[in-house]
Amino acid sequence: MRSKILSMLFVMIGFIANAQTTEQEVAIRDIIESVAENLPDDYDITELVEVLSRYRKHPINLNNTSVEELKTLVFISPLQISNFFVYMKANGKLLDVYELQSIDGFDVKTIENLIPFVTVNTIPEYENFKLSNLFAGEHDMMVRFAQSLEKQKGFTDLPGNRYLGSPERFQTRYRYNYSTIISAALTFDKDAGEKFIGKPFDFVSANVALFKLGKIKKLVAGDYTLQFGQGLTLWSGFSFGKGPDVTSVAKKDLGLRPYTSTNEYSFFRGAAATINLYKNFDLTPFVSFRGLDASQKTNAAGEPVQSTINQTGLHRTPTEIKNKSSLTQSVYGMALQYTKNEFGAGAIAYQSYYDNSFITQTALYDKYSFTGNKLTNLGLFYNYTLKNMYWYGEIGKSINGGIAAINGVLISLSPTVSAAVTYRNYSKSYHNFFNQGVSESTEAVNERGLYAGLNINPNKHWAFSFYGDYFKFPWLKYRVDAPSKGYEILGQAVYTPTKTFKILARYKRENKQQNTDLNVPVKFLDNVIKAGYRMELRWQLNKNWMLQNRAEVSQYKKGDAKREFGYMIYQDVDYSPLFARLTGNIRLAYFNTPSYNSRIYVYEDDVLYSFSFGMYNGKGFRSYLNLKYTLAKKLNLWLRYAVFIYQDAETVGTYLDEINGNKKSEVKVQLRYQF
Structure with missing residues (x-):
């Protein structure tokens, strides 16, 4: 049976109609893959896909843009953005996109990434909007x-x-x-x-x-996100952390934005506006009311209380349904920003109120967690460009709690070398429900760390990235019954001899501490080492065919236990004839990991607006097929079939997700109409 399945997959490679990789889709996919692998496994990146797709259709006019608009392009750094406006101020409007090469910090790779999404031509806007023109806009269903x-x-x-x-x-x-x-x-x-x-x-x-209503720069009614400073005090929605592009450690705050994702937790619901008070001062007041999922119990007084908020957004079982919207959250506050030339600063103050109180959990590591039903947060943030350096930072304070602070600098050492250095110090008693500061943990709390990295692009063919991050956790953590420490290092080299061929090599190593697995009276900490080795080749054979191969090895070792080695290899085939109505791509992968500890996460193509990571764990095969068919000029259909086939397995999954047998497959159908 297995041989028949594999034979069918190989035949499909030969007979697949086309591949879902038009030139613009490849550009977007490359950018998404380079940044998305540094996000949590379940993070919804729909927002990023929508932004890039829209700019591909309606490029940013570099001669009439803003700092906030350029911040939405995830592959350019705050220092590059600041240098761009310094250049524009001194030299006037750009005559050609390639003039960006004259700006400090704009290497060839950055410019190549920019080209699909920007222009220097004048793009007319419908500034004189009338209700009679309401349906003259763009509709996407x-x-x-x-x-x-x-x-x-x-x-x-x-x-x-x-x-x-x-x-x-x-x-x-x-x-x-x-x-x-x-x-x-x-x-x-x-x-x-x-x-x-x-x-x-x-x-x-x-x-x-x-947008652009005179003094009112932005006004949003309904669901929205707020992103200010470096994410310590107030940040919801999409966020990046450490990655191969070392400059991504400096966040690019976008302020108020309408929410368009399907993540059921990370957003506000109510109304907010950004108002220009006077010249360089902007004020963003906001208010939000919504229900959150929480597992509640009753205290001694018979009142409902909870210790955590459920963030999955899943309501499938009687327990999950009971917990749905059981906790009411009210948030109100404001952010004040000042921006002039190369300097920016801001202040944030807001309060979140809950109709039931939070209580401390019994575990010792939760000793300093938030209690009560009212939390006030204050924050100050800044950024300043001085010659070839971009300084940034933020300090956040929770009333009746601790302080969190981060400061850093991006430096353009030469036209081909840029560096990033960041120091963070987050108190174990810092309380914040909208905290996405750069950290090793899932929350910016109970952590001190020093990060340093380099991007080196000596010419258009070579690109190197290196970073090291040393961190300490002053208080206990889950499965860590003592203060602990660790480090993470990454090195990556990319060689692109031609526009149609690319080789990537990467090494990443992480060393943390965790309670020993040994049966001893007093738990001590063992070092836990995870390492990954990756080699990838991408080859554009011609206008129709593209191949991509990857081999990846994972390594896991805890204490004196035997070292685990896992590996994964895959072959991607894309076929996309010009002007074809039917396109598609296919993957065939084999993986072998001894346990969940040595699992490998791999980015996977999917239907439009649905990108994901597959967790390759155990031993077996992974394959998927994506097809896109243009039914009419503005009507598109996507089909996807994906399957895991595990060897030596009688069941797949755990608990309620368990499947009898060794196969797990999924089908997906999507229809899109633009008018």
Whole structure:
């Protein structure tokens, strides 16, 4: 049976109609893959995909842009943005995009990434908007269906906890844009296992946003995100951390933005605006009211209390449904910003209120966690460009709690070398529900660290990246019953001899401490070492065919235990004839990892607006096929089939997600109409 499946997969490579890789889609995919692998495994990157897709269709006019607009381009650094405006101020408008080569810090790779998304031509805007022109904007409607083909344990007739809904996943989204002055978004989403009867969609998100209304720069009603400073005091939605591009350690705050993702936790719901008070001063007041999921119990007085907030957004079992929106959250506050030339600064003050109180959990490592039902947060942030250096930082304070601070600098050492240095110090008692500062942990709390990195681009063919991060955790952590420390290093080299061929080599090593697995009276800490080795080749054979190969080795060792080695290899084939109605791509991968500890995460192509990482764990094969068919000029259909086939396995998954057998497969269908 297995040989037949593999034979079919190889035949599909030969007979696949086309590949889903037009020139613009390849450009977007490359950028997404370079940054997305540094995000949490379940992070929704829809927002990033939408931004890049829109700029590909409507490029940024570099001669009429702003700092905030350029910050949305994830592959350019704050120092490059600052140098860009210094150059424009001194030399006037650009005559050609390639004039960017004259600006300090703009290497060939950065310019190549920019070209698909920018222009220097004048782009007219519909500044004189009238209601009669409402339907003259751009409308984008998408419907998606997905389902696992094998039956999971949670869908069987089990006593007690089980999935009460159907196994299908549905998503419907509508987007509207009228130039750059009006936008609207409506999203419906149902996860597998959630009920489809009564209320078809478990999650509904909507907003309307207006821009450039005189003194009112931005106004959003509905769901929105706020991103200020370096993420210590107030940051929701999309965020980057450490990655091969060392300058990504400096966050690019975007302030107020309408929310368009399907993540059911990381957003505000209410209204917010950015108002120009006077010259260089902007004020962003905001208010938010929403229900959060929380596991609650009753205290001695008979009042409901909780210790944590559930962030998964899943409502499948009786317990998850009971916890849905059980905690009311109210947030109100404001951010004041000052920006002039190469200097920017801001202050944030807001309060979050909960109708039930948080209590301390019994575990000792949670001793300093937040308690009560009201939390006030204050913050100050700055950035300043001095010649070839971009200084930045933020300090955050939670009332009745600790302080968190981060300071850093990006330095353009030469036209081909840039450096980043950052120091962070986060108190163990710093409390914040909207904290996404750079850290080794999932939250910027209970951590001190020093990060240093280099980007070296000696010519258009070679690019090197190196960074090291040393960190300490002054207080206990989950599975770490003592103060601990560790480090992380990365080295990467990319060789591009021609526009059609690229080789990448990467080494990453992480050393942390964790409670020993030995059965001893008093737990001590063992060093836990994780390392990864990657080699990747991409070859554009001609206008139609592209091949990509990757080999990756993972290494895991804890204390004196035997070292684990896992590995994964894959072959991608893309075929995309020019002007073809049907395109597609395929992957065939083999992986072998001794345990979950040596698992390998790999980026996977998917239907539009749905990018993901596959977790390759155990021993077996992974394959997927993506097809895109243009039904009409503005009507597109996507199909995807993906399958894991495990060797020497009787079941796949755990608990309610367990499947009898050695196969786990999924089908996905998506329809998009633009008008």
